[in-house]
Amino acid sequence: MAVAACGGEPDQTQIEREVQDYLQGVVAPAELTDVSCPPNAPIRPGSTFLCNGLVEGAFYEAHVTIIDEQGRREVRPRQAVMQVNATETALGAEIAAEIGRDIRADCGDDQYLVVSVNQTFLCRLHSPSTGETGSAEVKVLNENGAIEWTLKS
Numbered sequence: 001m002a003v004a005a006c007g008g009e010p011d012q013t014q015i016e017r018e019v020q021d022y023l024q025g026v027v028a029p030a031e032l033t034d035v036s037c038p039p040n041a042p043i044r045p046g047s048t049f050l051c052n053g054l055v056e057g058a059f060y061e062a063h064v065t066i067i068d069e070q071g072r073r074e075v076r077p078r079q080a081v082m083q084v085n086a087t088e089t090a091l092g093a094e095i096a097a098e099i100g101r102d103i104r105a106d107c108g109d110d111q112y113l114v115v116s117v118n119q120t121f122l123c124r125l126h127s128p129s130t131g132e133t134g135s136a137e138v139k140v141l142n143e144n145g146a147i148e149w150t151l152k153s
Contacts, residue, residue, distance in 0.1 A: 056115035080145040082113040
């Protein structure tokens with residue numbers, strides 16, 4: 001996503017504010033705080049740098065690329081912010097559809113998980129109808145939170 005700079009050469013504070021504003025929209029309804037970008041990052045076409053912050057207390061990072069002389073930037077998160085309840089519901093439904101019985105997923109007590117792209121996390125599984133338990137390894141495929149999963153014994 002491109003973020004437009006407003007008038008003149010942007011300074012670090014302006015860049016951090018614009019990056020934070022953009023990323024807050026990406027991670028909402030979670031809260032993003034403490035965004036910082038490297039001091040004296042080159043603001044010229046083609047330059048890249050990482051900015052980081054905290055999402056609900058967890059480390060969160062975005063790759064920033066300057067795309068033109070006006071300082072417009074492309075900001076690409078390096079992690080997905082997973083809303084745990086929604087992830088549990090979707091995961092349980094997908095697994096239930098595949099194996100043909102009701103499944104409940106438990107991915108932990110946090111409200112949000114911040115997971116790097118291509119990283120995995122485990123969720124416990126339970127079938128209310130049979131009492132069987134197990135787990136699923138969940139892999140985050142992109143910064144939008146697309147996932148794939150594998151049943152574990």
